[in-house]
Amino acid sequence: MADKTNDFTAREALFYHETIRPGKIEIIASKPMATQRDLSLAYSPGVAVPVQAIADDPANAARYTAKSNLVAVISNGTAILGMGNLGALASKPVMEGKAVLFKRFADVDAIDIELDTEDPQAFIDAVALMEPTFGGINLEDIKAPECFIIEQALRDKLKIPVMHDDQHGTAIISAAGLLNACHITGRKLEDVKVVVNGAGAAAIACTSLIKSMGVRHENVLMCDRSGVIYIGRDNVDQWKSAHAVDTDRRTLEEALVGADIFLGLSAKDALKPEWVVKMADQPIIFAMANPDPEITPDAAMAVRPDAIVATGRSDYPNQVNNVLGFPFIFRGALDVRATAINEEMKIAAAQAIAELARLPVPEEVAAAYGKNHQFGRDYIIPAPFDPRLMETVSAAVAKAAMDSGVAQFQIEDFDAYRHALKSRMNPTTSVLTTVYAEAKNNPKRVIFAEAEEEVVLRAAIQFRDFGYGTPVLVGRTQAVRDMLVELNADDPESFEIQNSIDSELVPQMVDYLYDKLKRKGQTERDVRRMVNQNRNTFACLLLALGHGDAMISGLTRTFAQTMREISQVIGPKPGAVPFGIHMMIGKNDTIFMADTTINERPTAEQLAHIARETAAVARRLGHEPRVAFLSYSTFGNPPGKWLENIRDAVAILDAEDPGFEYEGEMAPDAALNSKVMRLYPFSRLSGPANVLVMPGLQSANLSAKLLRELGGNTTIGPMLIGMEKPVQVAPMTAIAPDVLTLAVLASAGVVG
Numbered sequence: 008m009a010d011k012t013n014d015f016t017a018r019e020a021l022f023y024h025e026t027i028r029p030g031k032i033e034i035i036a037s038k039p040m041a042t043q044r045d046l047s048l049a050y051s052p053g054v055a056v057p058v059q060a061i062a063d064d065p066a067n068a069a070r071y072t073a074k075s076n077l078v079a080v081i082s083n084g085t086a087i088l089g090m091g092n093l094g095a096l097a098s099k100p101v102m103e104g105k106a107v108l109f110k111r112f113a114d115v116d117a118i119d120i121e122l123d124t125e126d127p128q129a130f131i132d133a134v135a136l137m138e139p140t141f142g143g144i145n146l147e148d149i150k151a152p153e154c155f156i157i158e159q160a161l162r163d164k165l166k167i168p169v170m171h172d173d174q175h176g177t178a179i180i181s182a183a184g185l186l187n188a189c190h191i192t193g194r195k196l197e198d199v200k201v202v203v204n205g206a207g208a209a210a211i212a213c214t215s216l217i218k219s220m221g222v223r224h225e226n227v228l229m230c231d232r233s234g235v236i237y238i239g240r241d242n243v244d245q246w247k248s249a250h251a252v253d254t255d256r257r258t259l260e261e262a263l264v265g266a267d268i269f270l271g272l273s274a275k276d277a278l279k280p281e282w283v284v285k286m287a288d289q290p291i292i293f294a295m296a297n298p299d300p301e302i303t304p305d306a307a308m309a310v311r312p313d314a315i316v317a318t319g320r321s322d323y324p325n326q327v328n329n330v331l332g333f334p335f336i337f338r339g340a341l342d343v344r345a346t347a348i349n350e351e352m353k354i355a356a357a358q359a360i361a362e363l364a365r366l367p368v369p370e371e372v373a374a375a376y377g378k379n380h381q382f383g384r385d386y387i388i389p390a391p392f393d394p395r396l397m398e399t400v401s402a403a404v405a406k407a408a409m410d411s412g413v414a415q416f417q418i419e420d421f422d423a424y425r426h427a428l429k430s431r432m433n434p435t436t437s438v439l440t441t442v443y444a445e446a447k448n449n450p451k452r453v454i455f456a457e458a459e460e461e462v463v464l465r466a467a468i469q470f471r472d473f474g475y476g477t478p479v480l481v482g483r484t485q486a487v488r489d490m491l492v493e494l495n496a497d498d499p500e501s502f503e504i505q506n507s508i509d510s511e512l513v514p515q516m517v518d519y520l521y522d523k524l525k526r527k528g529q530t531e532r533d534v535r536r537m538v539n540q541n542r543n544t545f546a547c548l549l550l551a552l553g554h555g556d557a558m559i560s561g562l563t564r565t566f567a568q569t570m571r572e573i574s575q576v577i578g579p580k581p582g583a584v585p586f587g588i589h590m591m592i593g594k595n596d597t598i599f600m601a602d603t604t605i606n607e608r609p610t611a612e613q614l615a616h617i618a619r620e621t622a623a624v625a626r627r628l629g630h631e632p633r634v635a636f637l638s639y640s641t642f643g644n645p646p647g648k649w650l651e652n653i654r655d656a657v658a659i660l661d662a663e664d665p666g667f668e669y670e671g672e673m674a675p676d677a678a679l680n681s682k683v684m685r686l687y688p689f690s691r692l693s694g695p696a697n698v699l700v701m702p703g704l705q706s707a708n709l710s711a712k713l714l715r716e717l718g719g720n721t722t723i724g725p726m727l728i729g730m731e732k733p734v735q736v737a738p739m740t741a742i743a744p745d746v747l748t749l750a751v752l753a754s755a756g757v758v759g
C-alpha cells in the first residue's frame with residue numbers, strides 16, 4: 008500500500024465549505040410558491056386547514072407536514088470526531104455534513120442543531136421540547152458518559168426514534184465489518200480475543216453489541232487513557248466498569264499480546280506498529296478514530312502484511328464508518344413510524360450490511376469508486392455509495408421494527424417497499440418497472456455483440472440472473488468463458504457463446520449477406536471476411552436469421568461506425584427513418600428528446616415521423632406525450648430561414664390528427680416553463696412538453712450530451728428506433744446498467 012496523506016489541502020477543505028454559499032445545506036421548498044394562490048394555500052388562510060386537522064388528530068402531522076421525513080442531528084460538540092471538546096459551534100460543519108449524508112444516501116431530510124450546554128439535563132430538556140418538529144433524533148458527537156444519560160432519558164421520554172449515532176451507528180457498522188473479517192480469517196466470535204482502545208461512547212456501544220452477538224466478556228480487554236480497565240481499578244465509572252475483567256495486564260501494549268482483534272475508538276496514533284507485531288496471526292485491526300486513525304493502514308501492513316485493516320476514512324480500503332448505518336437505519340425506522348430504534352433493528356442492520364458485502368458488486372458502485380470490489384481482505388464492508396444499501400438495510404430495519412413491535416405502521420408488501428426504496432434514489436427504476444416486468448414475463452434472446460468487453464458481459468450476466476431472458480454472447484469462446492469465471496457468473500459453462508470461427512451458421516450467413524450486398528460492390532470473399540472478422544456483422548446475421556430477438560453493440564466502435572456495420576445487414580423498417588431518442592429522467596419529469604443520433608437536417612416529413620414514433624415510445628413508457636418541435640424561435644419570433652420545415656412538420660400532423668398533443672415551433676423555455684408558456688395562450692400544449700423534437704442533429708446531440716454531463720438527470724439512451732429488427736447501439740462510455748437497460752428495452756419491444 009502506498010504511503011498516504013490527505014489528497015486535499017486545508018485550503019481546499021475551507022474553500023469547499025466557503026464557496027457557492029457558506030456551509031453545506033440549504034432548504035428547498037417542495038411545493039410551488041409562484042402565484043398569489045400558492046401563497047394563500049401555503050400560508051394564511053389555507054394553512055389553517057391542516058393546522059385544524061392536526062389539532063383534531065396528531066397523526067395528521069405525518070400527512071400534512073414534513074415531520075415524518077425530518078431528522079434532527081443534534082450535538083453539543085463535546086466529542087467532535089476524535090478532536091475532543093471544541094464546543095457546540097465548532098461541531099456545526101460535522102453536523103451539517105451528517106445532514107447532507109442523510110439526504111444524499113437515504114433521502115431523509117435532516118437539519119443540524121448545536122446546543123450550547125454541557126449540562127445533560129439542559130440538553131435533555133431542550134431536545135424533548137423539539138419532539139413535535141421531528142420524525143427522529145440523531146444525537147452526535149456528545150462525549151461519554153453524558154451521552155449515555157442523555158440518550159437513555161430521551162429514549163424514555165420521546166415517542167420518536169432517538170439514536171446516538173457514535174454509539175449505535177458505529178457499533179452496527181463495526182459489528183458488520185467484524186463478522187466479515189472473522190469469516191475471512193476463519194474465526195468464530197465466541198473464540199476471538201479483542202482489545203478495545205477507548206472507553207467512550209463509541210467503544211462502549213461497540214463492545215456491548217459484539218458481546219450480545221457472541222463475543223465472550225472475559226475475552227475483551229478495554230483500555231482508556233489510563234490503560235486496561237480491570238476489576239478493582241480506581242477511577243472507573245459505571246459504564247466502563249461493566250467491561251472490567253480480571254486480568255494482570257495493565258497497558259495497551261500488554262493487552263495486545265496474542266489478541267485477534269484491535270478495535271480503536273480513541274485517538275490518532277494510539278497504536279504503535281511495534282505492538283501490532285505482538286498480535287495473533289492474521290490480526291484484525293479496526294483503527295476507527297477520525298479524522299486520523301490509531302494507526303495508518305500503511306504502518307500496520309508494513310509490520311503485519313497478514314492483517315485485515317479498516318479505518319473510518321474514505322480514502323483507504325475498508326471504511327468502517329457510521330455513514331453506512333445512520334441514513335438507512337433512520338429511513339427504515341421513519342417508514343414504519345417506529346417509536347424507537349431497538350436492539351433487534353440494530354442487529355438486523357448489522358447482518359444486512361455484512362451480507363451485502365459478500366454479494367457481487369454492481370458496476371455503478373465500481374464506477375463510483377473507479378475500481379472493482381470483491382469480498383475479501385480489502386473489501387470487508389460495502390462502500391457508502393453502494394446503491395443497494397438503501398434497499399437492503401432500510402428494509403431489514405423496517406422489518407425488524409415490525410417484528411419487535413415498535414412499528415406504528417405495517418408494511419404489507421415488502422417487495423413493493425424495497426422497490427419504492429430503490430426508486431426513491433433512482434427514478435429510472437420506477438419508470439422502467441413495468442418494462443422490466445414485461446421482459447421477465449416474456450423472456451427473449453438478446454445477442455450481446457461485444458461479449459469480450461467486461462461491461463457488456465456484466466450486463467449479460469445480470470440479464471440472465473434477473474430473469475429477463477437468455478443472453479447470446481458473441482466473442483472468442485475461451486476468452487468469454489474465462490471472463491465469465493472471473494466475474495463469478497453462476498454456471499459459466501451454460502452460457503451460449505457464438506463464435507464465427509467455429510459456427511456452423513457461417514455458410515448460411517455468407518449466402519444471406521452476399522445476396523444483400525452483391526449489387527452494392529461486395530464480392531463473396533469480402534462478405535465471407537466480414538462475417539468471419541466483424542462481430543457486428545456476425546451478431547446482426549444471428550439476429551437476421553432468427554437466432555436472437557434483439558441485438559446490442561456499441562462499446563468498441565464509434566456510433567457512426569457501428570451504425571455503418573449494422574446497416575449492411577439490418578435495414579430500416581419499411582417506411583421508417585431510423586433515429587435516436589435520449590430519455591432524461593429528472594426528479595419530477597421525464598423528457599424524451601429526438602433525433603439525437605442520425606439525421607443531420609431532418610426534412611419536414613422526417614420531423615413529423617420522429618414526432619409520431621417518439622410519442623409512441625413515451626406512451627409505451629407510461630407518459631402521455633406532449634410534443635414540442637423545438638427551435639431558437641417561438642412562433643415566428645425571431646424570424647429565420649430555418650423555420651420552414653418545422654412549420655411544415657406541424658402542418659403534416661395537422662392534416663392527420665395523430666392522437667397526441669403537439670406544437671411548434673418553440674424555444675425550450677416556451678415548451679418547458681409554465682410561466683413562459685402563459686405568454687402563448689393559443690398554444691395547443693396543455694402542460695409542459697415531455698417530447699422534444701429537435702430541429703437538427705447539431706442541437707439535439709449537443710443538448711443530450713450536455714444534459715448527460717451537466718444535468719442532475721439520469722439519461723437513458725440513445726435508443727435506436729426504426730430498424731427492421733430490434734438493434735441498440737450503446738454509447739462507448741456506457742456502463743453495465745446502461746447496457747442492461749437498453750437490452751431490456753429492446754427485448755420488451757419498447758424501442759426498436
Ligand SMILES: NC(=O)C1=CN([C@@H]2O[C@H](COP(=O)(O)OP(=O)(O)OC[C@H]3O[C@@H](n4cnc5c(N)ncnc54)[C@H](OP(=O)(O)O)[C@@H]3O)[C@@H](O)[C@H]2O)C=CC1
Binds near residue numbers: 089
Ligand atoms: N469510524 C466511525 O464511524 C466512528 C469513529 N469514532 C471515533 O472514535 C473516537 C471516540 O469517539 P467517542 O466515543 O464519540 O468519544 P468519547 O469522548 O465519548 O470517548 C473517547 C474515548 O477515547 C479514549 N481515548 C482518547 N485518547 C486515548 C488514547 N490515546 N488511548 C486510549 N484511549 C483514549 C478516552 O479515554 P478516557 O475515558 O480515559 O478519557 C475515551 O474513553 C473518535 O476518534 C471518533 O472519531 C466515533 C464514532 C464513529
Ligand SMILES: CC(=O)C(=O)O
Binds near residue numbers: 087319328
Ligand atoms: C464518524 C463519526 O461519527 C465520528 O468519528 O464521530
Ligand SMILES: [Mg+2]
Binds near residue numbers: 088147148173
Ligand atoms: Mg460522530
